[in-house]
Amino acid sequence: METYDFIAIDFETANEQRDSACQIGITTVKNNQIHEVKSWLINPVQSFNYFNTMIHGITEEMVQDQPTFKDIWPEIAPYFGNDEEGSIIVAHNATFDINVLLCMLERYKINIPKGIFLCSLAIARRTWIQPSYSLSSLCQAFNIQPGKHDAGEDSRACAEITLLAAKEKGIDLSKQIESEEDFNNIENKFQVHLGIFNEKGYIPCTCKQKQKANQIRAIKGDETKNNPDSIFYQKYVVFTGTLSSMKRIEAQQIIADIGGINQSGVNRDTNFLIVGQQDFRVVGEDGMSSKQEKAIKMIEKGNLKSCQKMIFYTPYNRKKILFIWHYQILSSYL
Helix, strand or coil: CCCCCEEEEEEEECCCCCCCEEEEEEEEEECCEEEEEEEEECCCCCCCCHHHHHHHCCCHHHHCCCCCHHHHHHHHHHHHCCCCCCCEEEECCHHHHHHHHHHHHHHCCCCCCCEEEEEHHHHHHCCCCCCCCCHHHHHHHCCCCCCCCCHHHHHHHHHHHHHHHHHHHCCCCCCCCCCHHHHHHHHHHHCEECEEEECCEEECCEECCCCCHHHHHCCCCCHHHCCCCCCCCCCEEEEECECCCCCHHHHHHHHHHHCCEEECCCCCCCCEEEECECCCCCCCCCCCCHHHHHHHHHHHCCCCHHHCCCCECCCCCCCCECEEECHHHHHCCC
């Protein structure tokens, strides 16, 4: 059986039913490169919904002489591997595509193989800050040729987005996965939980929860690296937004090594609020996170007096507040 780094799949359906697949696209990836892009029209043996046809352009007439899913399964099954050795499957909004796959297999009483899968939508959410994470929007953002709801081309676009995210996260998907440690490495770097499916159903691929207070408290500094001359020494530090030069946990480890104290949120003890790139889908109209807004209110009320010794300006207003804007500024103090 030929092996791949991963395969990306995409389904189009005739109607709202998950067992009405009318097209499947499969893109194979080998050595971190697109290897093959293929698609098959499928006769769903069901009526077509007008709205579905408006999306993908496939009509009942186009598939009436095409094979059913049961007919094409022997040809496409090798892409999915077997119980001993299977491919990682990737799809954009994978819950939909994995549901369609399982429903089609169940409909035709085909044995469901064991598999693991990733969702490129979840991966994108944990890799970039974008106004939209739809496949077409991500393609536009990263100059990837969009698929335009052709299953083969959509699977190729999904594969390209996954490869781009893997490169940014430092993940080599061509490396053979042989142990639980390998799986954990993928999950930790992508910051998602791998999805699993078998004959009993499936567990979805989801984003890992963002850092919690107990995780921050678990970060221990190396006392041999303490630097009493640093402005962060024995100061309380809070991070908000995405840092451009490193992961937040790496910056927090540096703060702890210097001798600073990391906090999960702004309070009366806070000395520094370090601001990274904000997700403008969730911040307020002024472009500030809830941590920034809380800091401003506390300063205005005189509840953050310890902060007054350090003053920076944000791009969003001219209030004098203790913000270090972007990691490039922070790095000069580490």
